[in-house]
Amino acid sequence: MSETKKSFREQISGVLRSPSVGFPQIEEEDLRRGILIIFIIGILSSSAGVLYLSKTEFDLSSLVQGSPSGMGRAGRFFGSGSSTPDIDPDVLRSTMIPFIAIGGIVGAFTRWLIPGVLVLITAKILIGDGSTKRMLAMTAFASLPQLAQQLLRIVDAFTISSVDLTALRAAPFPSTSLVLRVANHGIKVFNVFGLLTLALTVYAVSANYGSPRRRALTVSVLSYLAYVLLKVFLPI
Secondary structure, three states, rough: OOOOOOHHHHHHHHHHOOOOHHHOOHHHHHHHHHHHHHHHHHHHHHHHHHHHHHHOOOOOOHHHHHOOOOOOOHHHHHHOOOOOOOHHHHHHHHHHHHHHHHHHHHHHHHHHHHHHHHHHHHHHHOOOOOOOOHHHHHHHOOOHHHHHHHHHHEEEEEEEEOHHHHHHHHHOOOOOOHHHHHHHHHHHOOOHHHHHHHHHHHHHHHHHHOHHHHHHHHHHHHHHHHHHHHHHOOOO
């Protein structure tokens, strides 16, 4: 534990520049700072989502296909026999914006809390007792690479065209089999920024529990693998 309290900026710099030195300087009361990091990630995620939404082209006519009477997936909303739905895409976008914004923030906290709790459970089994609040604060600081990820998403949302966005969102592989679903979620969790977060989590576990780095690596990897499996079976 450090003799003098580090500022928020110094803690962030310390974690990113030298995790083995930075994480031991994080204490239980820094959980509020950690929550602020997650909240900023959520705001950035929401901003990127809204920007992507503004460039999304909606094929509304496909919603009423599926039966001769027009009572397909959305026929009940647009009326029987309608060839095209009577709805303005701009109205649909404006209706979806609050859900996208809230979803970005909720998603950021979910991506922090669920792996964090899994780390606590796994560490309890493989290592022993440790500070819960401090561990959650540390996993929040370990999420710092996701700030860069969301900033890059915002840049991409500004520059991508509607045509390219539509092509990217077309699912190339149907997630019907369990193997494909695990692979799809695994790729999303263990991307470049996810791996950086995992690496920082290793230092966090080691600092909180005073465990060897190898044991902390085992705890972190098992926790994130469990997180991937949960995402396969639960809407998280």
